[in-house]
Amino acid sequence: MEKFLTVLDSASDALTSGFLITAFVSAAAVLCGAILGVVFGLALTYGGRLASLPFRIVVDVVRGTPVLVLILATYYMPSGIGFSPGPITAGLVALTVFCAAHVGETLRGALRAIPSAQTDAASAIGLTFGQTLSYVLMPQAIRQIAPNFVNTAVEIVKASSLLSAIGVGELLLTTQEVIGRSYLTMEFYALCGLLYLLLNLGIGAGGWWLERRFRIQ
């Protein structure tokens, strides 16, 4: 225990930095992924057969591929065309696209599930399609997909640990480095797991609060 505290004290800066990179990469991927996911969802729902096809392909490929493969591909494949993104950029892009594919697919389902009578009613008072989307359909769809979105955010946080494979100094990689020097395997994997758990419990609590806040009584 004493040794653990000594090592923890000397490694605390590295672990804090790892934790912050995990939090930052996850938050950025969730945020960008949500925005891109809305574009995906709208294109899949209203794009018609031709315009939605590229989005359909991306979504199906991303959802049918392990996240680790996606990350490695994003990191190593561009160098084939003479362009090499840094590990953080590549990781961020991979996680963003992963998030967007999931958000896009659930949003499509939620929009499709809203009865066409809602669109009729919005049209009848003279709303344009854009207004109908903004004020009638999206507010209902977003409430519908909120629980699913919280799950996706948790998945992103967990998937961010895979960025250790391409050398991003996030929480898992930092932990492994500390273990490599101290041999306190159990203690530091437990600490690492606990930090991921705290992050995800925080997301869960935030989602729960938002859901209560916007619930239709």
Next chain:
Amino acid sequence: MTPILTIKNLTKTFGASAVLRGVDLEVFPRDVISIIGASGSGKTTLLRCIDLLEEFDSGEIRLDGEILGYRDKGGRHRRLPGRELARQRARMGMVFQSYNLFPHLTAAQNIMLGLRKVRGMATAEARAVAEGWLDRVGLADRRDHHPSALSGGQQQRVAIARALAMEPRLVLLDEVTSALDPELVQEVLLTIRGLAEAGTTMLIVTHEMRFARQVSTRVVFMDGGAVREQGPPNEIFGNPKAQRLRDFLANVSH
């Protein structure tokens, strides 16, 4: 007197079946027209074509002289772009059988949405107008309730207020009491009667024959996708001429 709405030879087919086979109808200011007829006679489709929720194949609908929904371009009949359709729809109100309130908005917000986004009112003004209409349909104390906290009759009265608050040239009501429990029908019919007495121009598709007789200035009988007979309620119910109308009236209690 010039008509508000003129429909000439309107036709529409769904796949192989013709739903409207040449409908002609004129609606004048302060007309309260009940459209009656058997299921499948094209009543609801007619209303949805007028409100541009449904495309039609041929014929013409004019609102205050302006052709609705289409324009002729290079000799071809073209559907108007969405923005134009929205502008034309805003001049008519429609109330649906299943109310179709927006579930995420309160009663007042349901009415305010069109006032703010279509008529460009500031929020405070829109709220005042919405509350005035909720008061008129007897729901002043329900303005901050979501639709799920309202009875069917109350929801339908909010839907009527939502349509009327836009100050439409005419209001289309599509079987607005058909989805209601019997004890809730009267409150909605009373609301519509109040509008009729206030001079609102209305086209009412209904199965409530007694109500049609009491409230209408004219009754239109549709059969096989066309207007088979029309006239004052006393004529239509008291002295029906077409055999199909006589058969229809014999089959419904009125």
